[in-house]
Amino acid sequence: MTDIKRFDTDHRMSQAVVHGNTVYLAGQCGTAHAPIQTQTREALSKIDHHLATVGTDKAQLLSVTIWLSSIADYDAVNAVWDAWVAPGTAPARSCGEVQIGGEGYNIEIICTAALS
Amino acid sequence: MTDIKRFDTDHRMSQAVVHGNTVYLAGQCGTAHAPIQTQTREALSKIDHHLATVGTDKAQLLSVTIWLSSIADYDAVNAVWDAWVAPGTAPARSCGEVQIGGEGYNIEIICTAALS
Amino acid sequence: MTDIKRFDTDHRMSQAVVHGNTVYLAGQCGTAHAPIQTQTREALSKIDHHLATVGTDKAQLLSVTIWLSSIADYDAVNAVWDAWVAPGTAPARSCGEVQIGGEGYNIEIICTAALS
Numbered sequence: 001m002t003d004i005k006r007f008d009t010d011h012r013m014s015q016a017v018v019h020g021n022t023v024y025l026a027g028q029c030g031t032a033h034a035p036i037q038t039q040t041r042e043a044l045s046k047i048d049h050h051l052a053t054v055g056t057d058k059a060q061l062l063s064v065t066i067w068l069s070s071i072a073d074y075d076a077v078n079a080v081w082d083a084w085v086a087p088g089t090a091p092a093r094s095c096g097e098v099q100i101g102g103e104g105y106n107i108e109i110i111c112t113a114a115l116s
Numbered sequence: 117m118t119d120i121k122r123f124d125t126d127h128r129m130s131q132a133v134v135h136g137n138t139v140y141l142a143g144q145c146g147t148a149h150a151p152i153q154t155q156t157r158e159a160l161s162k163i164d165h166h167l168a169t170v171g172t173d174k175a176q177l178l179s180v181t182i183w184l185s186s187i188a189d190y191d192a193v194n195a196v197w198d199a200w201v202a203p204g205t206a207p208a209r210s211c212g213e214v215q216i217g218g219e220g221y222n223i224e225i226i227c228t229a230a231l232s
Numbered sequence: 233m234t235d236i237k238r239f240d241t242d243h244r245m246s247q248a249v250v251h252g253n254t255v256y257l258a259g260q261c262g263t264a265h266a267p268i269q270t271q272t273r274e275a276l277s278k279i280d281h282h283l284a285t286v287g288t289d290k291a292q293l294l295s296v297t298i299w300l301s302s303i304a305d306y307d308a309v310n311a312v313w314d315a316w317v318a319p320g321t322a323p324a325r326s327c328g329e330v331q332i333g334g335e336g337y338n339i340e341i342i343c344t345a346a347l348s
Contacts, residue, residue, distance in 0.1 A: 004176065004230055014206050016208065017179065017207055021252070025208055027211075027212075060236065062236070071333055089241075090244055092248065092256040097331035098330055099212060100187070100212050100213075110181070125322050126322065127322065129322045130323060133295065140295035218306075
Protein backbone atom coordinates (compact mmCIF):
# COMPACT_ATOMS: atom_id res chain seq x y z
CA MET A 1 0.00 0.00 0.00
CA THR A 2 1.34 3.37 -1.01
CA ASP A 3 1.63 5.83 1.83
CA ILE A 4 -0.84 8.68 1.27
CA LYS A 5 -1.43 11.38 3.89
CA ARG A 6 -4.59 13.47 3.71
CA PHE A 7 -5.34 16.75 5.47
CA ASP A 8 -8.68 18.50 6.15
CA THR A 9 -10.60 15.61 4.67
CA ASP A 10 -14.39 15.47 4.47
CA HIS A 11 -16.83 13.34 2.46
CA ARG A 12 -16.08 15.29 -0.74
CA MET A 13 -12.43 16.28 -0.78
CA SER A 14 -9.19 16.75 1.10
CA GLN A 15 -7.58 20.16 1.16
CA ALA A 16 -4.11 18.57 0.82
CA VAL A 17 -2.93 15.09 -0.17
CA VAL A 18 0.70 14.02 0.21
CA HIS A 19 2.12 11.16 -1.88
CA GLY A 20 5.84 10.50 -1.74
CA ASN A 21 7.47 13.92 -1.74
CA THR A 22 4.68 15.66 -3.67
CA VAL A 23 1.62 17.43 -2.28
CA TYR A 24 -1.57 18.11 -4.23
CA LEU A 25 -3.88 20.87 -2.97
CA ALA A 26 -7.60 21.22 -3.61
CA GLY A 27 -8.60 24.34 -5.53
CA GLN A 28 -8.37 27.28 -3.10
CA CYS A 29 -10.80 30.21 -3.12
CA GLY A 30 -11.30 33.43 -1.13
CA THR A 31 -14.49 34.96 0.27
CA ALA A 32 -17.40 34.97 -2.18
CA HIS A 33 -18.35 38.43 -3.51
CA ALA A 34 -15.18 40.07 -2.12
CA PRO A 35 -13.10 42.21 -4.55
CA ILE A 36 -10.89 40.09 -6.80
CA GLN A 37 -7.68 41.32 -5.12
CA THR A 38 -9.05 40.23 -1.73
CA GLN A 39 -10.16 36.85 -3.05
CA THR A 40 -6.72 36.34 -4.60
CA ARG A 41 -4.87 37.25 -1.39
CA GLU A 42 -7.12 34.96 0.62
CA ALA A 43 -6.68 32.02 -1.77
CA LEU A 44 -2.89 32.50 -1.65
CA SER A 45 -3.04 32.68 2.17
CA LYS A 46 -4.88 29.36 2.26
CA ILE A 47 -2.20 27.89 0.01
CA ASP A 48 0.47 29.16 2.42
CA HIS A 49 -1.50 27.59 5.28
CA HIS A 50 -1.97 24.18 3.65
CA LEU A 51 1.65 24.03 2.48
CA ALA A 52 2.81 24.84 6.02
CA THR A 53 0.57 22.10 7.40
CA VAL A 54 2.35 19.48 5.30
CA GLY A 55 5.80 20.95 6.06
CA THR A 56 6.59 22.89 2.90
CA ASP A 57 6.10 26.41 1.51
CA LYS A 58 5.47 28.47 -1.63
CA ALA A 59 9.14 28.32 -2.68
CA GLN A 60 8.56 24.60 -3.36
CA LEU A 61 5.62 25.06 -5.74
CA LEU A 62 5.90 22.98 -8.91
CA SER A 63 2.80 23.68 -10.94
CA VAL A 64 -0.15 26.08 -10.50
CA THR A 65 -3.40 26.44 -12.45
CA ILE A 66 -5.47 29.58 -11.87
CA TRP A 67 -9.17 29.71 -12.79
CA LEU A 68 -10.77 33.16 -13.08
CA SER A 69 -14.51 33.62 -13.54
CA SER A 70 -13.61 36.65 -15.70
CA ILE A 71 -10.38 36.81 -17.65
CA ALA A 72 -10.76 40.61 -17.38
CA ASP A 73 -9.35 40.15 -13.84
CA TYR A 74 -6.10 38.81 -15.31
CA ASP A 75 -3.95 41.91 -14.64
CA ALA A 76 -5.35 42.52 -11.15
CA VAL A 77 -4.72 38.91 -10.16
CA ASN A 78 -1.22 38.92 -11.64
CA ALA A 79 -0.28 41.98 -9.58
CA VAL A 80 -1.18 40.14 -6.36
CA TRP A 81 0.38 36.89 -7.60
CA ASP A 82 3.66 38.51 -8.70
CA ALA A 83 4.09 40.16 -5.28
CA TRP A 84 3.40 36.85 -3.50
CA VAL A 85 5.80 34.56 -5.43
CA ALA A 86 9.11 33.91 -3.65
CA PRO A 87 11.72 35.50 -5.99
CA GLY A 88 13.48 32.95 -8.21
CA THR A 89 11.07 30.12 -7.36
CA ALA A 90 8.07 30.76 -9.63
CA PRO A 91 6.27 27.52 -10.59
CA ALA A 92 5.03 26.41 -14.00
CA ARG A 93 1.72 28.23 -14.35
CA SER A 94 -1.41 28.47 -16.45
CA CYS A 95 -4.33 30.88 -16.04
CA GLY A 96 -7.68 30.74 -17.82
CA GLU A 97 -11.34 31.68 -17.56
CA VAL A 98 -13.42 29.00 -15.84
CA GLN A 99 -16.70 29.48 -13.95
CA ILE A 100 -16.38 28.23 -10.38
CA GLY A 101 -18.94 26.29 -8.28
CA GLY A 102 -20.79 28.47 -5.77
CA GLU A 103 -21.93 32.06 -6.36
CA GLY A 104 -19.54 34.97 -6.11
CA TYR A 105 -16.32 33.00 -6.30
CA ASN A 106 -14.10 34.70 -8.88
CA ILE A 107 -10.80 32.84 -8.50
CA GLU A 108 -9.73 29.28 -7.70
CA ILE A 109 -6.07 28.25 -7.52
CA ILE A 110 -4.92 24.62 -7.91
CA CYS A 111 -1.36 23.71 -6.86
CA THR A 112 1.15 20.91 -6.80
CA ALA A 113 4.26 21.37 -4.62
CA ALA A 114 7.31 19.47 -3.45
CA LEU A 115 7.86 18.67 0.21
CA SER A 116 10.82 20.58 1.57
CA MET B 117 14.89 5.55 -20.07
CA THR B 118 12.17 6.10 -17.52
CA ASP B 119 9.71 3.28 -17.27
CA ILE B 120 6.31 4.45 -18.51
CA LYS B 121 3.38 2.07 -18.94
CA ARG B 122 0.46 3.10 -21.14
CA PHE B 123 -3.02 1.56 -21.31
CA ASP B 124 -5.74 1.84 -24.00
CA THR B 125 -3.43 3.86 -26.24
CA ASP B 126 -4.41 5.14 -29.67
CA HIS B 127 -2.97 7.81 -31.98
CA ARG B 128 -4.37 10.61 -29.81
CA MET B 129 -4.23 9.61 -26.18
CA SER B 130 -3.85 6.86 -23.61
CA GLN B 131 -6.63 6.26 -21.12
CA ALA B 132 -4.06 5.63 -18.36
CA VAL B 133 -0.33 6.33 -18.05
CA VAL B 134 1.74 4.93 -15.18
CA HIS B 135 5.04 6.57 -14.17
CA GLY B 136 6.78 5.38 -11.01
CA ASN B 137 3.99 4.86 -8.51
CA THR B 138 1.65 7.48 -9.98
CA VAL B 139 -1.04 7.00 -12.61
CA TYR B 140 -2.51 9.75 -14.77
CA LEU B 141 -5.92 9.17 -16.38
CA ALA B 142 -7.31 10.84 -19.49
CA GLY B 143 -10.44 12.91 -18.92
CA GLN B 144 -13.33 10.45 -18.50
CA CYS B 145 -16.85 11.12 -19.81
CA GLY B 146 -20.19 9.30 -19.85
CA THR B 147 -22.70 8.85 -22.66
CA ALA B 148 -23.41 12.02 -24.63
CA HIS B 149 -26.88 13.50 -24.07
CA ALA B 150 -27.60 11.23 -21.07
CA PRO B 151 -28.85 12.93 -17.85
CA ILE B 152 -26.03 14.49 -15.85
CA GLN B 153 -26.36 11.94 -13.03
CA THR B 154 -25.97 9.11 -15.55
CA GLN B 155 -22.98 10.75 -17.23
CA THR B 156 -21.37 11.27 -13.82
CA ARG B 157 -21.91 7.65 -12.73
CA GLU B 158 -20.53 6.39 -16.05
CA ALA B 159 -17.44 8.60 -15.88
CA LEU B 160 -16.79 7.39 -12.31
CA SER B 161 -17.26 3.78 -13.46
CA LYS B 162 -14.66 4.28 -16.17
CA ILE B 163 -12.31 5.70 -13.55
CA ASP B 164 -12.89 2.59 -11.39
CA HIS B 165 -12.18 0.45 -14.46
CA HIS B 166 -8.96 2.21 -15.48
CA LEU B 167 -7.67 2.29 -11.89
CA ALA B 168 -8.34 -1.45 -11.58
CA THR B 169 -6.49 -2.07 -14.84
CA VAL B 170 -3.32 -0.52 -13.42
CA GLY B 171 -3.76 -2.25 -10.06
CA THR B 172 -5.14 0.50 -7.85
CA ASP B 173 -8.55 1.90 -6.84
CA LYS B 174 -10.47 5.05 -5.91
CA ALA B 175 -9.16 5.00 -2.32
CA GLN B 176 -5.74 5.90 -3.82
CA LEU B 177 -6.88 9.01 -5.70
CA LEU B 178 -4.60 12.00 -5.18
CA SER B 179 -6.04 14.83 -7.24
CA VAL B 180 -9.22 15.21 -9.31
CA THR B 181 -10.40 17.99 -11.61
CA ILE B 182 -14.05 17.98 -12.70
CA TRP B 183 -15.21 19.91 -15.76
CA LEU B 184 -18.94 20.60 -16.11
CA SER B 185 -20.47 22.10 -19.24
CA SER B 186 -22.93 23.86 -16.91
CA ILE B 187 -21.98 24.79 -13.37
CA ALA B 188 -25.74 24.57 -12.64
CA ASP B 189 -25.13 20.79 -12.48
CA TYR B 190 -22.78 21.30 -9.51
CA ASP B 191 -25.13 19.98 -6.80
CA ALA B 192 -26.40 17.03 -8.86
CA VAL B 193 -22.84 15.96 -9.66
CA ASN B 194 -21.71 16.38 -6.06
CA ALA B 195 -24.49 14.07 -4.84
CA VAL B 196 -23.22 11.29 -7.12
CA TRP B 197 -19.58 12.08 -6.34
CA ASP B 198 -20.08 12.15 -2.55
CA ALA B 199 -21.76 8.73 -2.62
CA TRP B 200 -18.92 7.29 -4.74
CA VAL B 201 -15.91 8.49 -2.71
CA ALA B 202 -14.44 5.85 -0.38
CA PRO B 203 -15.00 7.31 3.13
CA GLY B 204 -11.90 8.96 4.57
CA THR B 205 -9.97 8.91 1.28
CA ALA B 206 -11.32 11.93 -0.63
CA PRO B 207 -8.70 13.43 -2.98
CA ALA B 208 -7.76 17.07 -3.51
CA ARG B 209 -10.46 18.31 -5.89
CA SER B 210 -11.46 21.23 -8.07
CA CYS B 211 -14.66 21.62 -10.11
CA GLY B 212 -15.38 24.30 -12.70
CA GLU B 213 -17.38 25.09 -15.84
CA VAL B 214 -15.56 24.08 -19.02
CA GLN B 215 -17.13 23.20 -22.38
CA ILE B 216 -16.10 19.71 -23.47
CA GLY B 217 -15.17 18.49 -26.96
CA GLY B 218 -17.97 16.56 -28.70
CA GLU B 219 -21.67 17.40 -28.48
CA GLY B 220 -23.75 16.40 -25.48
CA TYR B 221 -20.91 15.68 -23.09
CA ASN B 222 -21.68 17.49 -19.84
CA ILE B 223 -18.97 16.21 -17.51
CA GLU B 224 -15.32 15.23 -17.83
CA ILE B 225 -13.26 14.02 -14.86
CA ILE B 226 -9.45 14.12 -14.82
CA CYS B 227 -7.60 12.11 -12.13
CA THR B 228 -4.18 11.39 -10.72
CA ALA B 229 -3.85 8.41 -8.36
CA ALA B 230 -1.22 6.44 -6.49
CA LEU B 231 -0.55 2.79 -7.24
CA SER B 232 -1.56 0.61 -4.32
CA MET C 233 15.41 20.45 0.86
CA THR C 234 13.94 18.78 -2.20
CA ASP C 235 15.90 19.33 -5.36
CA ILE C 236 13.84 21.44 -7.77
CA LYS C 237 15.28 22.73 -11.05
CA ARG C 238 13.58 25.65 -12.79
CA PHE C 239 14.02 26.82 -16.38
CA ASP C 240 13.15 30.18 -18.01
CA THR C 241 12.06 31.63 -14.68
CA ASP C 242 10.80 35.17 -14.23
CA HIS C 243 8.85 36.93 -11.45
CA ARG C 244 5.61 35.20 -12.49
CA MET C 245 6.36 31.69 -13.69
CA SER C 246 8.90 29.17 -14.88
CA GLN C 247 8.46 27.60 -18.29
CA ALA C 248 9.63 24.23 -16.92
CA VAL C 249 10.06 22.86 -13.38
CA VAL C 250 11.81 19.53 -12.71
CA HIS C 251 11.15 17.60 -9.50
CA GLY C 252 12.56 14.10 -9.17
CA ASN C 253 12.06 12.50 -12.56
CA THR C 254 8.97 14.53 -13.48
CA VAL C 255 8.83 17.84 -15.35
CA TYR C 256 5.91 20.28 -15.24
CA LEU C 257 5.58 22.80 -18.08
CA ALA C 258 3.80 26.15 -17.98
CA GLY C 259 0.85 26.46 -20.35
CA GLN C 260 2.30 26.93 -23.86
CA CYS C 261 0.72 29.18 -26.49
CA GLY C 262 1.44 30.21 -30.08
CA THR C 263 1.34 33.63 -31.72
CA ALA C 264 -1.76 35.65 -30.85
CA HIS C 265 -4.25 36.09 -33.73
CA ALA C 266 -2.52 33.46 -35.91
CA PRO C 267 -4.71 30.71 -37.42
CA ILE C 268 -5.50 27.95 -34.92
CA GLN C 269 -3.38 25.38 -36.79
CA THR C 270 -0.38 27.74 -36.59
CA GLN C 271 -0.94 28.46 -32.90
CA THR C 272 -1.19 24.73 -32.23
CA ARG C 273 2.02 23.92 -34.12
CA GLU C 274 3.85 26.73 -32.33
CA ALA C 275 2.65 25.63 -28.89
CA LEU C 276 3.74 22.05 -29.64
CA SER C 277 7.12 23.36 -30.86
CA LYS C 278 7.61 25.19 -27.59
CA ILE C 279 6.78 21.99 -25.74
CA ASP C 280 9.41 20.15 -27.81
CA HIS C 281 11.88 22.92 -26.97
CA HIS C 282 11.23 22.94 -23.22
CA LEU C 283 11.27 19.15 -23.01
CA ALA C 284 14.62 19.09 -24.85
CA THR C 285 15.99 21.71 -22.45
CA VAL C 286 15.36 19.41 -19.49
CA GLY C 287 16.64 16.34 -21.35
CA THR C 288 13.47 14.58 -22.39
CA ASP C 289 11.04 14.56 -25.34
CA LYS C 290 7.41 14.15 -26.39
CA ALA C 291 7.58 10.35 -26.21
CA GLN C 292 7.86 10.77 -22.41
CA LEU C 293 4.68 12.85 -21.98
CA LEU C 294 2.48 11.64 -19.13
CA SER C 295 -0.50 13.98 -19.01
CA VAL C 296 -1.65 16.86 -21.22
CA THR C 297 -4.49 19.35 -20.81
CA ILE C 298 -5.49 21.45 -23.82
CA TRP C 299 -7.46 24.68 -23.44
CA LEU C 300 -9.19 26.06 -26.53
CA SER C 301 -10.86 29.47 -26.59
CA SER C 302 -13.42 27.91 -28.94
CA ILE C 303 -14.29 24.23 -28.80
CA ALA C 304 -15.24 24.62 -32.48
CA ASP C 305 -11.48 24.35 -33.11
CA TYR C 306 -11.47 20.83 -31.65
CA ASP C 307 -11.10 18.93 -34.95
CA ALA C 308 -8.53 21.32 -36.43
CA VAL C 309 -6.40 21.09 -33.28
CA ASN C 310 -6.70 17.30 -33.13
CA ALA C 311 -5.42 16.97 -36.70
CA VAL C 312 -2.24 18.85 -35.77
CA TRP C 313 -1.97 17.05 -32.42
CA ASP C 314 -2.45 13.55 -33.90
CA ALA C 315 0.32 14.16 -36.46
CA TRP C 316 2.66 15.40 -33.74
CA VAL C 317 2.29 12.59 -31.19
CA ALA C 318 5.07 9.98 -31.29
CA PRO C 319 3.27 6.75 -32.34
CA GLY C 320 2.51 4.46 -29.41
CA THR C 321 3.36 7.06 -26.77
CA ALA C 322 0.23 9.21 -26.53
CA PRO C 323 -0.25 10.69 -23.04
CA ALA C 324 -3.40 10.85 -20.92
CA ARG C 325 -5.23 13.87 -22.35
CA SER C 326 -8.14 16.20 -21.77
CA CYS C 327 -9.32 19.06 -23.99
CA GLY C 328 -11.90 21.71 -23.11
CA GLU C 329 -13.02 25.28 -23.82
CA VAL C 330 -11.30 27.82 -21.59
CA GLN C 331 -10.70 31.50 -22.36
CA ILE C 332 -6.98 32.31 -22.18
CA GLY C 333 -5.28 35.41 -20.72
CA GLY C 334 -4.18 37.92 -23.38
CA GLU C 335 -6.09 38.75 -26.57
CA GLY C 336 -5.97 36.50 -29.60
CA TYR C 337 -4.62 33.40 -27.88
CA ASN C 338 -6.80 30.47 -28.93
CA ILE C 339 -4.94 27.50 -27.50
CA GLU C 340 -2.88 26.78 -24.39
CA ILE C 341 -1.33 23.36 -23.71
CA ILE C 342 -0.31 22.23 -20.22
CA CYS C 343 1.98 19.16 -19.90
CA THR C 344 3.58 16.84 -17.40
CA ALA C 345 6.35 14.55 -18.66
CA ALA C 346 8.86 12.03 -17.38
CA LEU C 347 12.59 12.63 -17.67
CA SER C 348 14.16 10.16 -20.06
